[in-house]
Amino acid sequence: MSIVLCAAPTPSASGLLLRPWRDDDVDALLDAYRDPVLRSWTRYPVTTRVEAIAFLRRSRQGWAADRRFSFAVLEASPDGERLVANVVLKDVTPGRPYAEVGYWTAAPARGRGVAPRAVTAVSDWAFARFAASGLTRLELLHQVDNPASCRVAEKSGYVFQEVLAARPPFPRDGHRHVRWRP
Template sequence: MLALPNGLELRPWRVSDADALVAAAQEPAIRQWNRLVVTSQTEACKRIERMHERLQNEQSAIWAIARPDGGQAVGLIGWGDIDLNGGSAEILYWILPSGRGRGTMVEATKRVTQWA
């Protein structure tokens, strides 16, 4: 877990965060720039399971931007399409309206860049 300003943190995604993925997939500003197709709780849970599998396989590293102490996820940030041999990855991020306007994504980007 990594602390962020404004009382938020970066932590692994949990099945209990499925609602945030479904909400993000319905948010026009997120859909415009992300390939997030999640239409149900079941699909969201499967996506979260894949996040954990891809982390174990060193293919991605994706965190929830969340309220502390197990609170609600309001965003996502991480590295996708990791190529350890080539030294590259694609940064992935989005934040729900409830998490916007406080510089949270800027700080989250700094944290995951330091992690990499």
């Protein structure tokens, strides 16, 4: 797994490095999930070392199966690189024209344009990597009460398509945003 993506710096933000999760990311993952807001938006919060190790194992398995690609998003800091987000391309199936992109942003990185740049980098990579497999559309889904995710979708080139009715395990209606292959 030597894939590394980059998102260029902006006048007000550092560049981003996106790479597959590694075993030594356990502590950074646990730090990110200490945020109650992040835990409230995720279906499977990571609250223990065992859960963090399982998260990293599932990430490796997804890459190995060539169906789910989770990227740790890192930003340069005075102390080295620090984890600022996660972006995942999931449900990739050869011959199926669509897949889904999901993400979360660590609390200190919110509101600084990290998520849109990271989602754009993974989306561009997905269309290039899976064009021959027939991928023509990416979907980004979120609950209706998460307006920040609407803004991330729009800034990343995803157009609002429809409201999705709530269904387990999601307690609220959702939005589907779509980005088409250029």
